[in-house]
Amino acid sequence: MTGAGIAAARSSTADLAKIVTQVDDAQWELPSACDGWRVIDVVAHLAALASEAVDPPPPDPALPKNRERYHDVRVDERRRWSHADVLDEWRRSSPRQLDLLEAAQEPPGAGEPVEVPGLGTYPRHLLANTMAFNVFCHLRDDMLAPDGPLPYTLPEPVDGQIAPAVEFMLAGLPQMQGPELTATVNGPIVLDLTGPGATTVTILPATEPTGQLTVAPGADATVQVHSTALDFIAWATTRKRWRDYCSITGDASAVTPFLDCLNII
Known part of the structure; x- marks a missing residue:
């Protein structure tokens, strides 16, 4: 289970x-x-x-299959709303979403696979990490300075906020871009993330023509990408250039196509 995920979602x-x-x-x-x-x-x-988490809408085949375009449609539906109406919806729905995600940490349903259209399939308990990632990333990278326009500050993020977001990103990495990203990995690549949220994993190539990448714990390759976990959230979502935040040991040509392609939503 991932109690850390719901704690991170509540914190952010x-x-x-x-x-x-x-x-x-x-x-x-x-x-x-x-x-x-x-x-x-x-x-x-x-x-x-x-x-949508607390009151799922009926399936609509007319909506975009691409997850980013889907999000654009949902935002466009609210563009004519007043600021107060948008904030009211967020204040009304977010606590209920958090409560549902907390309930999803308990068996027997916690390990049940849940498809997130356009993003892959995850154990139900990991959906809390999805919210932790979304709120953290949008707040700190898109809204607040130095990259966003709002001149307000928060305490430096801590391990308990960063690690669950990174956990979701690594779970989504093999799924979100499918064959496009899989084709860029021909040998194992170590992703060494340091600082708060630190983790080290090895990205393994697909073993079958229609298979997916695998993310395994630990370092098991000579080609390694080094970054802080906090920076990973920014560059792996293409908000920042990976070249400005990563160092590579081993054959850089073996990992550059992967880094150029990676775009976690």
Whole structure:
């Protein structure tokens, strides 16, 4: 189970709640660091995710299959809403989402596989890490300075906030881009993440033509990518250039295609 995931989701949601009270109407309209979204649109995205978690809409085949475009559609639906209405939805739905995710930590349902359209399949308990990742990343990388427009600060993030977000990212890495990313890995690659949230894993190539990459614990390759775990959240989502935050030991040509392609949503 991942009690750490729900704790991280609650912690980052509490951080966002503190920031929300400081933002004025003009600041809500500023462009965020998430391309095409204003600051208020970032909250609208998180509110939409929360509302769908607590009251899932019926399947709609007309909606985009691409997960990023799907999120754009949900944000666009809220663009005409007032700031107050967006914030009300977020304040109403996020606590209920957190409670549902906490309940999902308990057996027998915790290990049940759940498909997240466009992102892969995860054990139900790991969905808490998904929320931890989303809130942390959007708040700290898209809304707050230095990359976002809001001139407010939070305490430095700690292991308990970063590690669960990274855990979700590594679980999603083999699934989100499918064959596109799989084709870039022809031999094992070590991903060595340091600092708060530290972990070391080896990314193994697919063993069958239609198979997926595998992420295994530990270091089992001479080709290694070194970064802090905090920076990984930014560059592995393409918010930052990996070349500015990573060092490579071993054959750089063996890992560059993978790093150029990686884009965790």
